[in-house]
Amino acid sequence: MEYFLAGSFIALFVFIAIDRPIILISFKNGSLVKTKGKIPQGFLHDCTEINKRNPINGTVKVYRNRFKPAKLVFSKGIDTKVQQRIRNIFPHKSFK
Template sequence: MEYFLAASFIALFVYIAIDRPIVLIQFKDGEIVKKKGKIPHGFLNDCAEISKRTPFTGTIKVYRNRFNPAKLVLSKSIDHKVQQRIKNVFPHKSFK
């Protein structure tokens, strides 16, 4: 019985602790290093264009939320002006 409880607590902790974004895009010096998930083609092109004009290093993650269609999370290493440009081109309606 104790093993079952221990295993269930570990499984619950792993389920909560693992980072599970629906979209992940990693940039390094203005180049896309890693893409994961179903990314809208226009959003990917816009992000690539922004990164070519003002090169940055960081990650863009999109999470599915129960109340909001999608939550955009940008790493802190990205400049605030670039963050705003990415937020402006983010397609909220594509992630319903």
């Protein structure tokens, strides 16, 4: 019985602690480094164009939410003006 409880606590902790975004885009010194997930082509193209004009270092993560279509999370290396430009081009209708 103790093993079952210990295993379930570990499984619950791992389930909560793991970062699981549906989309991950990483930029470094003005170039696209890493992508993960099913990213709409127009959004990826627009993000690379923004990155060419204002080189950024950081990541953009998109999380699925129950009550809102999607939640955008930016790393601290991305300027607030660039964050707003990315929010403006994000296709919210694709993630309902």
